[in-house]
Amino acid sequence: MDEENIGLRERLIGAGVELLAAEGVQALTLREIARRAGVSHGAPRRYFPTHLELLSAIARRGFAELGDRVAAAVADGPQDPRERLTALGRIYLEFARTERGMFELMFRHDLLESNRLGLRKTSLPLFEVLVDLVSRARPRGGTGPAVAAAALWANLHGTAQLWSWGSLQLAAGTEDVELLLRAALDAHLGTVQP
Amino acid sequence: MDEENIGLRERLIGAGVELLAAEGVQALTLREIARRAGVSHGAPRRYFPTHLELLSAIARRGFAELGDRVAAAVADGPQDPRERLTALGRIYLEFARTERGMFELMFRHDLLESNRLGLRKTSLPLFEVLVDLVSRARPRGGTGPAVAAAALWANLHGTAQLWSWGSLQLAAGTEDVELLLRAALDAHLGTVQP
DNA sequence: GAAAGCGAGTAGACAGCGTCTACGGGCATG
DNA sequence: CATGCCCGTAGACGCTGTCTACTCGCTTTC
Numbered sequence: 001m002d003e004e005n006i007g008l009r010e011r012l013i014g015a016g017v018e019l020l021a022a023e024g025v026q027a028l029t030l031r032e033i034a035r036r037a038g039v040s041h042g043a044p045r046r047y048f049p050t051h052l053e054l055l056s057a058i059a060r061r062g063f064a065e066l067g068d069r070v071a072a073a074v075a076d077g078p079q080d081p082r083e084r085l086t087a088l089g090r091i092y093l094e095f096a097r098t099e100r101g102m103f104e105l106m107f108r109h110d111l112l113e114s115n116r117l118g119l120r121k122t123s124l125p126l127f128e129v130l131v132d133l134v135s136r137a138r139p140r141g142g143t144g145p146a147v148a149a150a151a152l153w154a155n156l157h158g159t160a161q162l163w164s165w166g167s168l169q170l171a172a173g174t175e176d177v178e179l180l181l182r183a184a185l186d187a188h189l190g191t192v193q194p
Numbered sequence: 195m196d197e198e199n200i201g202l203r204e205r206l207i208g209a210g211v212e213l214l215a216a217e218g219v220q221a222l223t224l225r226e227i228a229r230r231a232g233v234s235h236g237a238p239r240r241y242f243p244t245h246l247e248l249l250s251a252i253a254r255r256g257f258a259e260l261g262d263r264v265a266a267a268v269a270d271g272p273q274d275p276r277e278r279l280t281a282l283g284r285i286y287l288e289f290a291r292t293e294r295g296m297f298e299l300m301f302r303h304d305l306l307e308s309n310r311l312g313l314r315k316t317s318l319p320l321f322e323v324l325v326d327l328v329s330r331a332r333p334r335g336g337t338g339p340a341v342a343a344a345a346l347w348a349n350l351h352g353t354a355q356l357w358s359w360g361s362l363q364l365a366a367g368t369e370d371v372e373l374l375l376r377a378a379l380d381a382h383l384g385t386v387q388p
Numbered sequence: 389g390a391a392a393g394c395g396a397g398t399a400g401a402c403a404g405c406g407t408c409t410a411c412g413g414g415c416a417t418g
Numbered sequence: 419c420a421t422g423c424c425c426g427t428a429g430a431c432g433c434t435g436t437c438t439a440c441t442c443g444c445t446t447t448c
Contacts, residue, residue, distance in 0.1 A: 008396085026304060030435060040398050041435090051435060104304075109359050110220055127365050142385060143377055150366035151353070151377035155345070158352025165303050171321050172344035183337055183345035187381035191336060202425085224406060234427050235406090245406060 009047040011037045016058040020101045028055060056112045062102040063122040066095050070126060081137035082189060089156055089181045096160035138189045152188040159184060203241040205231045210252040214295045222249065250306045256296040257316040260289050264320060275331035276383060283350055283375045290354035332383045346382040353378060
């Protein structure tokens with residue numbers, strides 16, 4: 001019914017997402033995506049004037065997916081902002097681990113027409129959730145909540161990046177990423193004293 | 195005297211470093227490096243069987259340079275470990291800002307034969323300095339010093355990455371990266387109370 | 389109802405890329 | 419003098435992204 005009627009534009013993005021998950025970023029060539037979508041190599045050009053714009057559209061799917069997962073985890077869980085931040089962090093790290101290729105693509109600014117904006121905008125609402133939670137979990141900050149949230153985000157992102165690269169396991173001497181998540185939250189929100 | 199007598203292997207690496215600084219990662223093609231070194235496109239193959247091995251050699255130069263700068267900053271500065279960590283962090287962020295292309299290459303594990311080890315090993319001594327300083331600046335940690343140092347490194351690295359991408363400026367609402375460096379150090383080492 | 393127009397996808401060309409292979413030319417050692 | 423042997427050259431191959439000319443089929447218009 002609605003399987004075949006979706007336009008080529010969407011089919012290309014879908015094929016790209018599948019290929020990305022299956023083979024990784026470097027396999028994400030224009031021609032291979034077109035092949036998987038069952039069209040000639042010139043066809044994508046009508047919808048995506050350049051290769052980078054197609055990749056950007058694929059990455060946007062990733063941002064949307066990550067945003068959805070975070071929103072769901074934040075909404076479903078308990079109300080305590082600290083616990084919600086834990087859930088958010090876990091989702092972020094889990095995403096980097098399971099959707100490895102997508103995560104890599106999402107932060108390859110050399111492949112994404114990131115200057116054109118529209119992409120940076122996509123990750124901003126996700127950040128606003130973070131600011132809100134941080135300001136509630138840590139009301140007495142020395143710096144503003146935006147800076148505190150940015151610092152936590154950087155910590156989270158660095159962890160995801162270095163972890164997926166394998167460096168952090170080697171450095172921290174553990175295979176348990178949860179340890180690093182706790183360390184980040186404790187550091188930026190203050191240790192919970194029982 | 196020693197300008198022309200260096201072997202082609204070193205000349206290729208040098209040309210690559212220059213090209214990287216001048217034009218960025220995506221300009222770092224095998225053929226262009228060979229062109230800049232004044233040899234045919236097949237010549238590098240004798241010293242670097244594959245393109246990735248040449249890029250890895252170039253990246254190694256970056257790790258060495260960063261290591262040198264950190265070592266110098268740590269040695270020259272005051273003895274207080276907290277201040278030394280501040281200097282280290284500043285060097286790290288400064289490196290990511292000024293040697294943008296090199297920094298990007300250094301953490302592009304898809305381009306670097308990182309599984310072959312030898313490269314991951316290069317950044318390990320740098321990390322040991324970090325562990326030492328962290329354990330001295332923060333003797334009463336809830337977690338082990340390796341995990342604490344890894345968390346701080348992740349924070350630093352994430353800051354560098356997102357900052358050079360432009361996202362953190364947007365998120366934190368500031369152009370002063372020092373603010374985020376202070377936030378990271380305060381978070382992981384404890385706030386200094388005057 | 390035929391003609392004109394047009395949107396969508398095809399197909400081939402082009403330059404550039406990394407890799408592979410066959411070749412040449414010094415320069416040492418025998 | 420001859421024989422290998424490094425070291426670099428040169429061309430081919432298949433792949434890439436981009437550009438351009440084209441064809442086919444449907445809709446709109448007269």
